Amino acid sequence: MTTRHVELAIVGAGPAGLSAALQAKAAGVNVVVIDENERPGGQIFRQPPAAFQIADKNRLGRDFARGRKLLDAVREAEICIESGITVWNATSSTLSCCRTDRSWDITSDAILLATGAYDRPVPLPGWTLPGVFTSGGVQTMLKSQRVLAGRRILLAGTGPLNLVLANQLAEAGATVVAVLELARPRLHELAALALGPWELLSDGIGYVTNLVRRNIPLMRGWTLIEARGSDHVESAVIGRVDRDWRSIKGTERVIEVDTICLGYGLVPSTELSRLIGCDHRYDAQLGGWVPTHDDYMESSIPSVFVAGDGSGVAGSLVAIEEGRIAGLRAAWRLRKIDDVAFRRLTAAPLKRLRQLNRFRAVLDGLSAPRAGLFERMTDDTVICRCEEASLGDCRQAVERGAVSLTELKPGLRVGMGMCQARICGPTLVEVVARLTGRTPSSIMPFTPRPPVKPIPLAALLKQEPVE
Ligand SMILES: Cc1cc2nc3c(=O)[nH]c(=O)nc-3n(C[C@H](O)[C@H](O)[C@H](O)COP(=O)(O)OP(=O)(O)OC[C@H]3O[C@@H](n4cnc5c(N)ncnc54)[C@H](O)[C@@H]3O)c2cc1C
Incomplete structure (x- = not known):
């Protein structure tokens, strides 16, 4: 296996990984960012393929515009991003990488895992029918290929992603039949949310207002009970739930749909942090098993850092601040900045992170899985x-x-x-x-084994020349 060496290797070119790379590079660290997607940006700032001609950038939405700023900064800083590369194995100092049928190792003095999250699957009767998708999957089709998953679409689950997606689907021309939201915030929770960061509040208000404007019902305290159809989803049985998300008998209704999006929050991608041997703990609000870390995003293994949704699902704004802190801490560990500079540079991101985390705790508390979720x-x-x-x-x-x-x-x-x-x-x-x-x-999760993602066997035989 061929090998090359860098000071800091980052897995994940989403908001966390890119923010970390910017800080580390500015401090003089030799850094590389690796991502299996063909273009940087991660989930929220996902870009269409380079070959697409974009006539009107405004139609790509607010997130794309926000992401552009980060991506422009990364380009200006000339950060080395290696796209289309899957990291399939890792130790605390080596990442095994694969592109098509070639494999090679990158060794580094420090590693940052900014691997993001994926949709939480929640099985229920009929969920394997064609036409039933995860919300993240439907959004990825729309964002990356401009493809609509269906025409008459029902969204069910909990959390902000369904609100965002309902807006995006309606904007793209789909009929959104309804958004079923399990959570029903109480007055004190609404009050706590109202004190949150303006950027998130204004987004939330905008999404809900748009649903009202488009006559799309946002049904709080409702859920999907069953997807029905012969060889494709044709209808959805929905019903009310109690505070524990248990179905309330006698409230069932059947509605005709051709597509159902299931969005029950996200689960952190922890395959690599578990493979490396970092300590993990269970936190339902953060999405399940998450790597433990100190205030500066260093895991239980020195010089292995974690940031963003992969260290606990908390959204892109948190991911950005965690990435900044992790990048600076890596630079400090690599002796590129001293204690004084480290404290000065991390003061603002740490403060913002504390504010964001207070808000996220309320939001995530509303959507953390409850007993009834797995009873259908x-x-x-x-x-x-x-x-x-x-x-x-x-x-x-x-x-x-x-x-x-x-x-x-x-x-x-x-x-x-x-x-x-x-x-x-x-x-x-x-x-x-x-x-x-x-x-x-x-209940311990499965032990991950390399390759943590599917790769061709040929990749283990062919070596990539070291550049
Ligand atoms: C499907 C989906 C859709 C979302 N949509 C929205 C939205 O519309 N609005 C919103 O506010 N939030 C959304 N979120 C949440 C938001 O994207 C995240 O909070 C934010 O992007 C977290 O940033 P991150 O850098 O931690 O991870 P991500 O942005 O997820 O980036 C992680 C990156 O790591 C890469 N990666 C992971 N494992 C490997 C590996 N083994 N090898 C190589 N590369 C790897 C991935 O390809 C990915 O690009 C979405 C999340 C998901 C999962």
Whole structure:
């Protein structure tokens, strides 16, 4: 395997990774940012392919315009970004990279994992029907390819992404039938949200106002119970929920749709931090298992930093501040800045992070999974889509004595398919906890193994020449 060396290697060219790179580079650190996407920006600032001609940039939305500023700064700073490259293995000083059928190692004095998050899958009857998507998936189709997933679209779940997406879909010409939101904020929660950062508040107000203007119902305290159809989704059974998100019998309604977006929040991408051996803890509000870190985003392993949604889902503004702090701390560790400069430069991001975290705690508290969320599955609801293992299969395995995810594996092969547990893993933590009468925090996630993402076997044989 060919190898090259840098001072700081960053995985992830989203807001966290790019903000970190800017700070580190300004301090004189030799830095490289690696991302599997073809263009930098991460999820929120996702760009269309370079070959697309953009006639009217305004139609790409506010997030794209905000992202442009960050991307312009990165270009001006001449930061080395290596796009289209998957990091498939890692130690605390080496990243194994792959592009198409080639593989090579990058060694570094420090590593920052800014790997973001992915949609939280929540199985329910009918969720494997064609036409049922995750909200993030539908948004990615729209943002990157300008493709609408359907015409009559229902959004269900919880959290701000569904509000954003409903606006984007309507703007792109879809009929948004309704947005079902599980959470119903109480008065004191609304008051706490109203004191949040203006940038987020004005976005939120704008999204809700636009729904009203377009006659799109935002139904708080409602959920999707079942997706129905023969070979494609044709209708959705929806119903009211109580404060624990349990369905209230007798409130069911059927509505005709051709597409359903499921958006139940995000789960941090922690494959690499777990592979490296960083300590993790369970925090439902941050999306599940997250790497522990100190105030300066350094993980339990010295010189391995984490930032952004991969260190706990908290949105792009938090990701930017965490990235800045991590980049500066890496520069300090690499002796590019002294204590005085470090304290001066981190004062503002640390202050802003404290403000943002207070707001996020309220927002995330509203959308953190509650008991009823996983009660809509029936015994024949598929949980592991790669291996087609159902809730009933898991129940039988637990009755035979399985008490952990690892013990479900031999009989059911759960987590061993193409998605490598990204789809079934978070649900199985909840399911095993419920079936064994324990808390999710006591159920360890699957142990990640390299390659953490699918790569061609040929890549392990061919070496990329070191530039
Ligand atoms: C699908 C989706 C849609 C979202 N849409 C919105 C929205 O519309 N509005 C909003 O406010 N927030 C949205 N969010 C949340 C918001 O994007 C995040 O809060 C913010 O982008 C976090 O920034 P980040 O830098 O931590 O991670 P991200 O922006 O997610 O960037 C992480 C990057 O790491 C790369 N990566 C991960 N693992 C590897 C690997 N092994 N090898 C190489 N590269 C890797 C990914 O390709 C990605 O580009 C969305 C999140 C998701 C998951």
